[in-house]
Amino acid sequence: MRLFTTLPAVVAVLAALALAAPALADAPLPPGLAANIFQVPHLPPTDSQLAVAVGSPMPDFDLPTVTGGRVRLADYLGKKNLVISFVPAAWTPVCSGQWPGYNIAQDAFEENDDALVGITVDNIPTLYAWTRQMGGLWFPVASDFWPHGGLAQKLGILRRDGVSERALFLVDKKGVIRFIDVHDINVRPDLGPLLEAMAKVHAEK
Amino acid sequence: MKALALGILAALLLLAAPNRHALAAEASEAPGAKPLAVGTAFPDVPLIGPVSPELADNLGIPQNGPTPIAKIKAEVLIVEIFSMYCPFCQRDAPAVNELAALIDKQGLAGRLKIIGIGAGNSDTEVDIFRKKFKVPFALFSDATFAVHSAVGQVGTPYYYVLKKTPQGFTIVAAHLGLIHSPADFLKDVTAKAGL
Numbered sequence: 001m002r003l004f005t006t007l008p009a010v011v012a013v014l015a016a017l018a019l020a021a022p023a024l025a026d027a028p029l030p031p032g033l034a035a036n037i038f039q040v041p042h043l044p045p046t047d048s049q050l051a052v053a054v055g056s057p058m059p060d061f062d063l064p065t066v067t068g069g070r071v072r073l074a075d076y077l078g079k080k081n082l083v084i085s086f087v088p089a090a091w092t093p094v095c096s097g098q099w100p101g102y103n104i105a106q107d108a109f110e111e112n113d114d115a116l117v118g119i120t121v122d123n124i125p126t127l128y129a130w131t132r133q134m135g136g137l138w139f140p141v142a143s144d145f146w147p148h149g150g151l152a153q154k155l156g157i158l159r160r161d162g163v164s165e166r167a168l169f170l171v172d173k174k175g176v177i178r179f180i181d182v183h184d185i186n187v188r189p190d191l192g193p194l195l196e197a198m199a200k201v202h203a204e205k
Numbered sequence: 206m207k208a209l210a211l212g213i214l215a216a217l218l219l220l221a222a223p224n225r226h227a228l229a230a231e232a233s234e235a236p237g238a239k240p241l242a243v244g245t246a247f248p249d250v251p252l253i254g255p256v257s258p259e260l261a262d263n264l265g266i267p268q269n270g271p272t273p274i275a276k277i278k279a280e281v282l283i284v285e286i287f288s289m290y291c292p293f294c295q296r297d298a299p300a301v302n303e304l305a306a307l308i309d310k311q312g313l314a315g316r317l318k319i320i321g322i323g324a325g326n327s328d329t330e331v332d333i334f335r336k337k338f339k340v341p342f343a344l345f346s347d348a349t350f351a352v353h354s355a356v357g358q359v360g361t362p363y364y365y366v367l368k369k370t371p372q373g374f375t376i377v378a379a380h381l382g383l384i385h386s387p388a389d390f391l392k393d394v395t396a397k398a399g400l
Contacts (some may be wrong), residue, residue, distance in 0.1 A: 093236075097233070097290040099289065100291070100292045101288075101289050104289060104295055104333060104334065107336070107337070108333060134292060171225070186289065188325070190329070190348065191329055192327045192328070192329035192330070195329055
């Protein structure tokens with residue numbers, strides 16, 4: 001019986017807690033958007049042998065995108081400089097932050113007449129769900145899933161466990177690779193050096 | 206029976222706790238986050254990166270750092286730990302700008318100031334964020350995460366509200382996640398900082 005007399009008080013306390021949404025909470029725990037992010041242990045920084053160099057022609061590619069279209073090297077030749085951002089895997093911590101950052105850097109890409117394409121070796125449905133969770137991206141996201149890591153392999157950035165390196169490539173309008181950053185897979189690359197390279201290529205006219 | 210009721214109450218309170226956090230959600234997670242406690246001293250972290258002459262003058266610091274944060278001339282300082290890579294920080298930017306405007310409007314600008322520190326962001330990356338959202342207050346870089354680490358590896362956006370004491374800044378309030386109402390946030394800041 002005592003329980004029943006206590007219950008209204010319990011409910012009242014709970015209701016008060018549920019309604020209490022102070023603008024300034026005392027340091028709550030990060031609940032995380034990241035509920036769906038798979039935590040990855042520290043990995044060897046790189047695990048592949050680069051097959052291209054600055055000055056090499058960009059290998060041809062023709063890959064499906066999350067919007068149902070395709071991206072091809074030929075789409076950009078003679079029209080736009082092209083930045084390709086390979087990230088290792090969808091739903092992992094560093095990768096899930098990198099492209100949302102590029103999402104607000106659109107002006108910097110456009111000022112330098114650069115297009116940006118994001119690529120992973122994940123399949124299209126996975127990339128679709130993941131990029132939607134980011135709130136959408138202004139640049140195309142393509143899948144190098146099949147033949148698995150085909151482009152990554154041509155570039156020499158396919159790791160032995162089947163994911164790609166975290167790598168940036170800048171390709172000029174002639175199809176020549178002008179900047180490569182195969183980054184420590186555990187760390188997000190600073191955009192600074194890429195933007196400098198983009199500005200340098202753009203200044204050549 | 207009393208014990209049972211208390212047990213149920215305790216269990217329900219435990220269940221309710223995550224809901225309370227969920228209300229303050231909408232932040233990018235930082236694994237290993239250990240926010241600094243309210244009432245403790247804020248570490249005298251270095252502020253890095255160039256700021257405009259006007260903002261440097263407003264804060265009473267040189268344009269080029271590193272400058273210890275305690276040098277900032279303010280009775281109360283709101284420090285936003287953000288990242289250009291954090292979608293929540295991007296979404297929060299207009300609200301923080303509105304907060305800055307409200308501080309001006311209420312004539313508090315001389316006493317209450319805001320700065321942002323870009324966790325893991327280089328000067329270039331901070332600049333992208335500044336330009337994209339037309340941030341009116343000073344933003345500093347923290348490319349090596351050194352400041353982020355010193356302030357508890359918090360999720361972002363994270364707000365520390367600091368009050369100047371003779372020993373430096375002391376934390377009087379903290380907030381994780383989006384600011385939904387700049388007016389309510391400011392009201393809480395002024396109340397907790399005793400402005």
